[in-house]
Amino acid sequence: MPQLSYQEKSLYGSLIAEILVYGPYFFLHNQNSIGKVAGMIIGIIVLQIVIQLAIVAFTRNRLKDERDKLIELRGYRAGYFAMVSLMVFGLFMLWLHTALGELPVNRMGLHFLSVFFGILVISDIVKTVTQIIAYRRSL
């Protein structure tokens, strides 16, 4: 990957790992379970370690400067706003579906876990994409 700094390569690696693990989980599964969530967590950790190790091995200059830190902060800010907004929306939707009787109360815990995890995943992707855009626009 020419013209890319270590930080950029690392971000692209993270994005690929997120898409590979979260994509099938959220778009291909039929029924949620604790086991699937646990599998996803282990999957993302293992894949991130493998990809990041490969990037480290093929990148000599791994310097992190002031601009990298600024871009990182921007990413976290965008991710935080996404998380807070989605949390409010997600909790409202859970309440709405429960109030309308569409969601059995005994399955509330699993649905809450699913919504909460989805929010974390989307926020993480928003953070990564925001950082990539900042790098591509040279900030």
Add this chain to the structure above:
Amino acid sequence: MPSILNQIRELRATHDMTQQALADAIGVTRQTVIAIEQDKYSPSLETAFKIALVFGVALEQVFQYQPKGRR
């Protein structure tokens, strides 16, 4: 239009210095030097002083502040 302009590209050419060499000298990545040269990123005061020090000139000869609406 950016409010902070710089002469880094010209100073580099005068000193026959590559972007990577300047980046190594001031402790940033080459991508950051590119962003500064293109007026897309304003460096910290510390980095600005380091750049001036590398070229052996005053800070004002490297960076110029252009208040908005004065063009």
